[in-house]
Amino acid sequence: MVGLAVGADDSIGLAIGDRAFAVAGNGAMQLVGELDRGIRPRWVLWSNATAVTLVACDIRLATCWDLAAVHRLLFGGWSANHVQVWAAMRGLDERGAPMLGQLDLLSGDDGDDGDA
Numbered sequence: 792m793v794g795l796a797v798g799a800d801d802s803i804g805l806a807i808g809d810r811a812f813a814v815a816g817n818g819a820m821q822l823v824g825e826l827d828r829g830i831r832p833r834w835v836l837w838s839n840a841t842a843v844t845l846v847a848c849d850i851r852l853a854t855c856w857d858l859a860a861v862h863r864l865l866f867g868g869w870s871a872n873h874v875q876v877w878a879a880m881r882g883l884d885e886r887g888a889p890m891l892g893q894l895d896l897l898s899g900d901d902g903d904d905g906d907a
Contacts, residue, residue, distance in 0.1 A: 792856075793832040795823065797844045824850040837873050 794806035802815035803823060814822055823845065826832065834855035836842060845852065862871040862879060878885035 792835050793826075794835045795841060795855075796837065797841050801844075801848070820845070820848045820850060823852075824848075827852050837876065838871075 792807075794804075794811075796804040797820070798804070798815075800815070801820050802813065803819045805812045805814070827834070827850070831853055834852050836855055836857050838859035839857055842852065842855070842857070858876045859871040859873075862876045863869070866879060874888045875885050877883075878888060
């Protein structure tokens with residue numbers, strides 16, 4: 792199995808066992824197609840968003856696991872993001888995961904002891 796992640800800049804990340812590789816620049820996406828044709832690994836993707844990106848680059852994987860789809864089959868529901876999938880795989884409560892998002896700079900509760 793080969794874990795595959797695609798970046799917004801068409802860079803790719805590959806994980807095989809406990810080793811990880813990153814490939815950036817022109818040809819990174821085509822490398823995925825060449826690997827698929829040459830060695831036919833079982834790809835592991837976070838979700839179908841990766842497959843959509845690959846298809847837009849005219850790359851179609853022969854065999855892959857979509858972790859979000861597997862999560863929905865096992866745990867139910869209509870959606871599953873990477874936090875839910877990771878937490879379920881590790882037996883963790885997803886509510887304890889670090890949060891990403893917009894900082895609220897105008898809330899007034901900035902902990903600066905009243906120094907605006």
